[in-house]
Amino acid sequence: MVVETELSDAEVDRIFHALADATRRDILRRTALGDASVSRLAEAYDMSFAAVQKHVAVLEGAGLVTKSPRGRERLVRADPATIARAQRLLDAYADLWRSRIDRLDELLAES
Amino acid sequence: MVVETELSDAEVDRIFHALADATRRDILRRTALGDASVSRLAEAYDMSFAAVQKHVAVLEGAGLVTKSPRGRERLVRADPATIARAQRLLDAYADLWRSRIDRLDELLAES
DNA sequence: GTAACGTGCAACCAAATGGTTGTAGAAACT
DNA sequence: AGTTTCTACAACCATTTGGTTGCACGTTAC
Numbered sequence: 001m002v003v004e005t006e007l008s009d010a011e012v013d014r015i016f017h018a019l020a021d022a023t024r025r026d027i028l029r030r031t032a033l034g035d036a037s038v039s040r041l042a043e044a045y046d047m048s049f050a051a052v053q054k055h056v057a058v059l060e061g062a063g064l065v066t067k068s069p070r071g072r073e074r075l076v077r078a079d080p081a082t083i084a085r086a087q088r089l090l091d092a093y094a095d096l097w098r099s100r101i102d103r104l105d106e107l108l109a110e111s
Numbered sequence: 112m113v114v115e116t117e118l119s120d121a122e123v124d125r126i127f128h129a130l131a132d133a134t135r136r137d138i139l140r141r142t143a144l145g146d147a148s149v150s151r152l153a154e155a156y157d158m159s160f161a162a163v164q165k166h167v168a169v170l171e172g173a174g175l176v177t178k179s180p181r182g183r184e185r186l187v188r189a190d191p192a193t194i195a196r197a198q199r200l201l202d203a204y205a206d207l208w209r210s211r212i213d214r215l216d217e218l219l220a221e222s
Numbered sequence: 223g224t225a226a227c228g229t230g231c232a233a234c235c236a237a238a239t240g241g242t243t244g245t246a247g248a249a250a251c252t
Numbered sequence: 253a254g255t256t257t258c259t260a261c262a263a264c265c266a267t268t269t270g271g272t273t274g275c276a277c278g279t280t281a282c
Contacts, residue, residue, distance in 0.1 A: 009133040012131075012133070012136070013131050013133060014131075015131075016127045016128070016131035017127075017131035019127040019131075020124050020125075020126075020127035020128035021124065021270090022123070022124060023270095025123070028204060029204065032204055032207035032211060033207055033210075033211055034211060037228075037229095038228075038229070039227080039229080047270090047272090048272065048273080049228085049229085050229095050230090050231090050271085050272075050273080050274095051270070051271055051272075053229075053231095054269095054270070055270090057230095071228090071279065071280070072227065072228050072229075072278065072279035073227090073228055073229075073279090074228080074229070074230095078204075078207075078208060080208040083201060083204050083205055086201050087198065087201045087202065090194060090198045090201060091198065093139060093140065093143055093189075093194050094191065094194055094195065094198065096140055096143035096144055096189075097143045097189060097191040099144070100143060100144055128239095132240090148258075148259095149258075150257080150259080158240090158241070159241075159242065159243080160259085161242075161260090161261085162240070162241055162242075164259075164261095165241085166240090169239095182249065182250075183248065183249035183250065183257065183258050183259075184249090184258055184259075185258080185259070
């Protein structure tokens with residue numbers, strides 16, 4: 001059974017903030033396809049290793065990826081559970097919209 | 112028929128950045144439930160009218176809400192199409208993860 | 223043991239963010 | 253006509269962000 005923790009505003013902030021950068025979305029894409037070390041990821045972008053390290057830290061702080069030591073390197077892997085949580089957040093807004101449409105339909109039906 | 116425009120990195124940046132703030136998410140929630148003027152929205156938050164105005168501008172820049180003049184006020188309404196686009200973006204990452212699982216399953220099946 | 227590699231972290235810097243106050247214009251009310 | 257309401261926008265300010273370089277430390281390779 002899934003625990004389904006409640007997300008605080010700050011946590012949701014971190015998730016969407018982490019997704020609001022093309023480099024971080026690309027890192028998420030790569031690590032969703034397969035684990036990669038930080039230096040391996042850094043090779044792919046036109047910026048310093050430290051910059052990529054910071055991006056990974058932002059993703060990690062949002063819970064979108066986890067890091068596990070493997071020898072001298074750290075393997076970065078995407079956490080699908082957090083992605084699923086973000087999806088459900090957007091579902092909630094879509095639901096609000098649908099409920100609004102339903103209410104408008106009711107009002108129109110009453111006339 | 113739906114046009115289904117391709118989203119640029121900058122547009123996706125704006126969508127997720129707009130969602131990365133609790134006040135803006137609440138504005139989106141309120142306007143999804145029903146249109147509201149900027150000043151009506153501003154009453155709900157403990158900050159200046161100008162600050163709320165800026166938040167609405169960020170949501171508008173991301174395409175998550177639209178503003179239409181109604182007398183001297185501007186009605187803010189949520190745009191469900193952009194919310195749906197954001198959902199599909201997250202779907203894409205979830206799909207990547209699923210394809211990875213599938214590949215791992217194949218590898219295990221081969222052994 | 224020494225050199226090279228991978229990582230983490232601090233210090234620094236320019237630009238963006240999120241808030242403020244103030245000013246000004248258009249629409250509505252009396 | 254004059255006042256109030258709603259909105260827009262500029263200027264300003266503190267903090268955060270996203271990048272840099274440099275240094276320290278553990279791990280692997282020779």
